[in-house]
Amino acid sequence: MPNSPFILKKMFSQTTLDTVLQFATPNCAKPSHIDGLWLNYANQNTYFSDHIQLSSINFCLHGTLNLFVNQTWQTISVGDMVFTPIHLPVSANFLPKNQNDIFLAVHLQLDETVLMSIINQLPHNKSHPEQTDHTAPISPAIADCISRLIALLPQENPQFLANLYIQELYCHLLYSPFGVSLAQLVSPNSVLYKIKHICRFIDTHFHQSFRVGDLAKLGAWGESQFYHHFKHITGLSPIAYQKMVRLNHAKSLILNKGLTISQVAYEVGYESVSQFSREYKRQFGISPSLDK
Secondary structure, rough: OOOOOOOOOOOOOOOHHHHHHHHEEEEEEEEEOOOOEEEEEOOOOOEEEEEEEOOEEEEEOOOOOEEEEEEEEEEEEEEEEEOOOOOOEEEEEEEEOOOOOOOEEEEEEOOOOHHHHHHHHHHOOOOOOOOOOOEEEEEHHHHHHHHHHHHHOOOOOHHHHHHHHHHHHHHHOOOOOOOHHHHOOOOOHHHHHHOOOOOOOOHOOOOOOOOHHHHHOOOOOOOHHHHHHHHHHHEEEEEHHHHHHHHHHHHHHHHHOOOOHHHHHHHHOOOHHHHOOOOOOOOHHHOOOOOO
């Protein structure tokens, strides 16, 4: 490989960064051939808006990215990890400081069955309070595990060892500031678990109309209690969340399916094409008729 256009960082070796560059695709997130591991590489001014479909953790290996999640812009830099426990709308903006500036990250989709198995084998951890922020520093043990996982990418059949490293990574994460939230993610009685499943219900039925009270019943809550929990975890009201899901799906249809604007509007649940166009432009900054 040619020399990499950045200064070596202590947390991740030059070899680790070069391996990600070798297998990543510029200016997009790309799944690797290791199950659940995605590679994210940006080398130019890039804006990304999408909907995280699975619970995941992102690990920043190099560079700085502006991330909009839970209705808040955050600056993510090398050594940070970002936890998205539920299906959250996410926007990201990479602005290179110079022509050699890049951003590198790996994205790990969480296997909740494996996570539950690890939790059941570990002693109860009280070393961290419940983490309400979506970001935390990457510990040396986590960085080492990620580096070994990335080192498997050149191998033709890496999955066996990758599974072992991912289980080890789960152990370290459960003792990190995200530990309590990770345990709640797979605990059926927790608020996070219930909100996660209500979000999945909305994701599946986003084109339908429903009342907040109907959603509250899914979590066995009253409307006000449900609204408070939902807004606290997602940063959005239930109706605003549904709108975000609809618009993200609409954008995908416009870019990939070649449907008319009217077809897209009705497909995602809008009864008024003009209302759809207004909300689409408000969300993405461009009229749907021009976003092709």
